[in-house]
Amino acid sequence: MPASGYIGRFAPTPSGFLHFGSLLAAVASYLDARHQGGTWLVRMEDLDTPRNLPGAAAHILHTLQTYGLHWDGEVLYQSERLDFYQHTIEQWLDSDLAYYCNCPRREIIAHDGVYPGTCRTRRLRFAPDHAVRIRVDDRPLSFVDRLQGQVSQSLESSCGDFIIRRRDGIVAYQLAVVMDDIAQGVTNIVRGADLLDSTPRQLWLYHLLQQPAPRYLHVPLIMRRDGEKLSKRLGSTPLEADQAAETLFRALRLLLPAVPDELRRALVDEQLAWAVEHWCPDSLPATRQILDPTTLQG
Template identity: 65%
Template sequence: MSATSPYIGRFAPTPSGHLHFGSLLAALASYLDARHHQGIWLVRMEDLDLPRNKPGAAQQILDTLHAFGLDQDGEVWVQSDRQAYYADQIQALIDQGQAYYCDCSRSDLAPFQGIYPGTCRERHLPAAPHHAVRVLTKGSTCEFVDRLQGPFRQQLEAEVGDFVIRRRDGIVAYQLAVVMDDIAQGVTDVVRGADLLDSTPRQLWLYKLLGAPAPRYLHIPLVVRQQGEKLSKRLGSAGLDITLAEDTLFTALAALYQRPPATLRGASIREQLAWASRHWDPLRLPATLEVPQESLPIS
């Protein structure tokens, strides 16, 4: 973020279930980082994976954010409204020789342990309903310095291979959509969970291909169950009870290592957020989050 660029942050949930405590931490950290920098905070629904979407989940997420005082600036963007923009960009990358069609199945790729071997690079397959689209990564090394996690480096061709930007079922891949939307919305700072840290080099590669500057990144640690699994909608992590918003917000600030004073417990949402915005310091966070399970409002 340059001295002349306003701070623009965002929270981009997937409407596949209720907002749980782990998602609240990501939203709260993103919100506080924006407010601490007197910036803009956006909310975007990443709903492209239609089979995963749950009816009513998007509105429930927005209602929960509002109950916790996390109100976005401006309208909420919805990715499914932007399909034509993604399709045009995918075609442009193909026309430029930066992407190609691929018909490899999961069973074809299973022996390669998640690293694409370049099978379809030179096959020059035509467009077809069952063909994925992959972006070339030849010789690409991406590195950045995360604001909390520190330096991170990935040799894309060796560690990932040419990655998918449109799936075989026609769904636009997260990696491309998130980059295109962040560019379109002028996002300067991304605050999100550390489970997305190893996705960042792929996104940096796309920023380079699209000729746009990348944002700064802050990947916060995850809250995990006692079994070591991160909280997620897939695991059925409990949704948040908005009638307990004040108490839960205080717990969330403590879980983010922001050291809220005891006098803030029981204070209004507005008072807690005002204090937290002034005192926000992400460097208090450890690289990995260890929060006593019994203190969290989760099942």
């Protein structure tokens, strides 16, 4: 562990190449770690193998390096850790903290997205097409986000017992991300505000695993004027290596106040060095979304 005690991470999904929206999340995470003299890890969230794009993981790593975002240690691939997740799932099934479920999606939709607990007492046995759900209760789960402030949610009323292994056998994001963050000693998580509402589910899993939760910083999503996430449509275009300095400068202008114009002509390492020194997440608006200034022209 670094002297600062700070361990952060960036965890892309290789279902596509790195685009501008995901670059913003990576840069924010990197700056927060380096500003505090901490370690910055990269983890590939590649569990959903049918959606993984061939070559995407390698392209993401190459792009991060091109943009000066050099990580510490080896890259962890979730697809190589299936036994690790499955061991905990089996323990929770044996202790009745989790149970098998064969409810169709339409039943959850009929209850406004909140699972009604249909299979809670059915004692279903294993079948290849059964999901696994974790039991929740009505206690409020709260945390103070470093930017967004107090967040509180009751899982029983907001989502109900949630899935930790899907019907197709794929381990759910909520479980894998928590187990890997614990295993890697992650202390601080910086990510997009679209994941803010899923954080209480992760807090519940930290509680069951008897581990402390990290500190969270959810940065606003950059939206187009038409209300679409920047990661969609034009924003999903793969980043180009020969435009790294220009694109990084644009990202820094969105994440930091008063970025000097002369930094536009600097190399990516020089831009990042300036940004690490001047990183101040408190200067970001405490909202979930902000408009991309480039879409406000005209």
